[in-house]
């Protein structure tokens with residue numbers, strides 16, 4: 001018997017490892033764009049899911065953003081059916097809020113979430129690879145992002161509100177491996193022109209920056225960036241747990257919002273203090289603070305000399321005696 005192609009074997013192994021965490025009898029949905037990553041994922045899922053007693057379906061979202069996208073979506077669904085998946089194509093109207101890319105992402109995740117709930121699926125599988133993770137970390141570094149962003153994408157995450165579980169089985173697999181796996185399985189991926197359009201920063205990172213880093217610093221840079229993400233993910237999780245433990249005791253309701261004890265904030269190291277401040281604004285006012293805004297609020301604790309209220313996105317912070325008080329208002333988003 002000829003031995004299995006190594007790329008195909010690697011993708012199947014990665015998918016088997018992810019799927020084995022799911023209860024037998026449940027359904028998984030592959031988010032299938034038709035590109036090489038999600039196509040390799042779909043083929044491996046079709047192969048591995050039945051062996052684990054899982055039912056497998058695919059959902060392809062047609063964003064309608066370019067000519068022929070409907071045919072590409074139907075072709076992906078046809079391939080999914082040939083592979084043995086139960087395919088679904090959903091067309092969406094993409095708005096413009098936040099730019100077409102962000103709007104398309106929003107619409108896509110909405111469709112996937114609805115499909116997961118309709119099918120009572122145990123998980124939705126996404127085709128992000130190690131290369132996607134490395135690109136995310138580099139883009140984050142270039143923006144001066146904090147540990148939460150540099151932690152990149154989670155291999156396994158459950159939405160707080162919808163309860164949908166998202167798995168990324170290929171997060172440790174190189175993109176070239178998914179391309180090779182498709183070739184070995186004689187699958188013909190759809191190549192999204194957006195993925196070559198170098199007006200996008202991510203495309204420039206993919207096509208020029210990462211290859212340059214790998215050629216100048218030696219191979220293994222992408223793997224190293226992905227390892228950084230993994231380590232920061234552990235750190236970020238530890239901080240989240242600490243915040244959850246601390247916050248109940250130090251936050252109290254205030255007149256038009258919420259207040260934190262100055263003494264409690266001062267007692268925490270800066271890394272935790274700053275996260276508590278950001279967490280309170282995020283959970284209470286659904287806004288994100290920049291680093292400089294966070295530091296300005298922290299000075300109400302560490303460097304208070306009677307400064308007035310600080311306008312922040314969605315709220316206002318001020319020192320009131322032994323408290324830092326956050327109240328609705330401020331500069332808006």
Ligand SMILES: Nc1ncnc2c1ncn2[C@@H]1O[C@H](COP(=O)(O)OP(=O)(O)OP(=O)(O)O)[C@@H](O)[C@H]1O
Pocket residue numbers: 030031032033034035036037038039059060061062063108125126127128132192195
């Ligand atoms: N139109 C879509 N329909 C369904 N799922 C999608 C769609 N676009 C992206 N996804 C899911 O999100 C993942 C990441 O999307 P991204 O845009 O980074 O990948 P892609 O360029 O479409 O390539 P690939 O399919 O090779 O991953 C995909 O692997 C896929 O699982």
